[in-house]
Structure formats: C-alpha cells, structure tokens
Amino acid sequence: xxxxxxxxxxxQPAVMEKSPFYQVAKENNLELTFKPFMRIEGVSLKxxxxxxxxxxxxxxxxxxxxxxxxxxxxxxEEARVNIPETMKYFCVNEAVALYLQKYIVYRKRKIFFADGxxxxxxxxxxxxxxxxxxxxxxxxxxxxxxxxxxxxxxxFRSLIFAHTVSADLSGVNISDYDMLVFYSPxxxxxxxxxxxxxNIPMIVVLGENTAKAAVEAGLKIYSKAPAPGIPNIAKAVExxxxxxxxxKEIEPIEFSHSHKAENFIKxxxxxxxxxSRAKRKTTExxxxxRAK
Numbered sequence: 001x002x003x004x005x006x007x008x009x010x011x012q013p014a015v016m017e018k019s020p021f022y023q024v025a026k027e028n029n030l031e032l033t034f035k036p037f038m039r040i041e042g043v044s045l046k047x048x049x050x051x052x053x054x055x056x057x058x059x060x061x062x063x064x065x066x067x068x069x070x071x072x073x074x075x076x077e078e079a080r081v082n083i084p085e086t087m088k089y090f091c092v093n094e095a096v097a098l099y100l101q102k103y104i105v106y107r108k109r110k111i112f113f114a115d116g117x118x119x120x121x122x123x124x125x126x127x128x129x130x131x132x133x134x135x136x137x138x139x140x141x142x143x144x145x146x147x148x149x150x151x152x153x154x155x156f157r158s159l160i161f162a163h164t165v166s167a168d169l170s171g172v173n174i175s176d177y178d179m180l181v182f183y184s185p186x187x188x189x190x191x192x193x194x195x196x197x198x199n200i201p202m203i204v205v206l207g208e209n210t211a212k213a214a215v216e217a218g219l220k221i222y223s224k225a226p227a228p229g230i231p232n233i234a235k236a237v238e239x240x241x242x243x244x245x246x247x248k249e250i251e252p253i254e255f256s257h258s259h260k261a262e263n264f265i266k267x268x269x270x271x272x273x274x275x276s277r278a279k280r281k282t283t284e285x286x287x288x289x290r291a292k
Contacts, residue, residue: 180202
C-alpha cells in the first residue's frame with residue numbers, strides 16, 4: 001500500500017510551515033490538499049430572539065469552540081446588549097479561552113478553562129454550580145455536555161448561535177486520495193452525504209466522537225488521535241505512512257466508545273455527601289449529643 005496524496009478536511013493554513021503536517025509531508029514527500037467539508041453560518045438576530053432568552057439573565061457562558069465565541073459576541077452587538085464585566089466564561093481548553101481576548105480583557109478571575117478532557121471541564125463547571133449558565137452551541141452538536149449539565153441539575157440554557165452545514169464538494173474526486181483526515185462528526189456526515197460509504201480511502205480521525213460517527217456510518221477508521229503513543233492527528237498520519245513505507249499490512253482499528261458523560265455522572269454520584277462545617281459544629285455542640 002502506498003500513501004502519497006492526503007485530503008485534510010480543514011482550511012488551508014495561512015503559513016504552511018506552521019501546520020502540524022508540514023514536517024511529515026516534507027520528510028515523506030506527501031501531497032497535501034486542504035478542503036473544508038463544513039462551513040459555519042451564524043444564526044440571525046431574529047433566529048436568536050426566537051429562542052426567547054435574554055443574555056443578561058445569565059451570569060456565565062460555556063464555550064466549546066471559537067465559532068460560538070464569534071457568534072455570541074456578534075449577536076450581543078446586533079441586539080445592543082452590553083456584556084457586563086462580571087460575566088464569567090468557561091472554556092473547554094486554553095486555546096478557546098485565549099480566543100476571548102478578541103472581545104474582552106482577559107482576566108483569570110472570570111475566565112476558566114479545562115485541559116480538553118471532558119471530566120476536567122465538568123469539574124471546573126461544578127465548582128461554580130451556583131452560576132446561571134448559557135451553553136453556547138452550534139447546530140448540530142454533541143449532546144454530552146447539555147445532557148450532563150441537566151443530570152447535575154445546574155441552572156443553564158442551551159442556545160444555538162450557529163449552524164454547521166455541508167460545504168460544496170462537487171469539485172472533489174475522493175478516489176484521487178490515499179488518505180482522508182477528519183476532525184468532527186459533522187465532517188463525516190458531509191462525506192457520507194456527498195460520496196456514500198463505498199470505495200472510501202483510508203480514514204484517520206481526531207477524537208472519540210468523530211470515530212464513533214465514522215463507525216456508525218459504516219466506515220472503517222485506520223487511526224485515531226489522541227491514543228497511546230499518538231498524541232495528535234499529525235502523529236497518526238506519520239505512523240501510518242511509516243507502516244506503508246515498511247510494507248506492513250495496515251488494518252482498520254477496533255473502536256469502543258468510552259461513554260464519558262455517563263462515567264462522569266456515576267463518579268459524582270459515588271462521591272460521599274459532604275455536610276457543611278456549620279451543621280457539623282451545631283451537631284457536635286448540641287446538648288442531646290453531649291448527654292449521650
């Protein structure tokens with residue numbers, strides 16, 4: 001098997017030398033094509049208002065992507081809503097959190113971010129469970145976060161700020177490529193809608209949800225990142241290219257979804273209930289307790 005031409009479902013990098021794929025392509029003489037399979041359309045102000053929610057009724061916003069940040073602040077501007085300095089922001093990772101600097105003064109006391117792991121993100125939100133949260137989403141979206149927030153009985157409202165729609169891929173001949181690289185379940189849906197599931201080249205994916213979408217669509221995946229020994233998707237590509245060069249037979253990988261949301265809820269339910277310090281002290285000092 002030869003891996004020469006790779007289609008990556010992302011926009012062309014402004015500076016190719018900064019792409020994580022640059023060194024891999026250079027060392028292995030690969031031909032890379034960047035072609036987004038999806039495009040984002042922000043909702044109109046009318047669409048947003050149809051959700052019947054006032055931004056200023058909430059004290060915190062949860063962001064999982066830069067797209068929702070852009071459209072949240074666009075809608076606020078169009079609606080002439082001044083976001084108060086007291087608003088808190090919870091971001092899935094540091095990259096998303098740092099993107100907030102485009103719109104607000106970055107202050108650690110009101111911006112909180114996780115390390116990209118689901119459990120860590122939920123733990124950070126739980127530490128501020130008394131806030132009133134807006135969960136900013138693009139449609140369609142992964143239901144894990146809203147379902148988990150609901151099961152934790154947090155005060156939140158899911159709001160759609162953008163729609164993800166398939167890009168026009170009429171000029172793409174999928175059989176020209178030896179490998180396809182995907183970053184989201186929506187990109188998998190776009191692939192299947194426009195090319196079907198037969199005679200699809202080798203697929204490499206980022207994240208469990210993308211892998212799950214591919215397998216459920218009847219596609220085979222040959223590598224997934226992150227995974228043990230595969231910290232990122234560029235490394236996944238590099239290892240497959242090396243195996244192909246060495247003449248190894250490359251087989252699809254087995255995939256088992258980890259059910260992160262369910263596991264997190266079970267872990268929270270298993271934690272012992274903590275009594276407040278004041279209640280503990282009252283019990284210890286009550287005459288009835290001392291008499292016993």
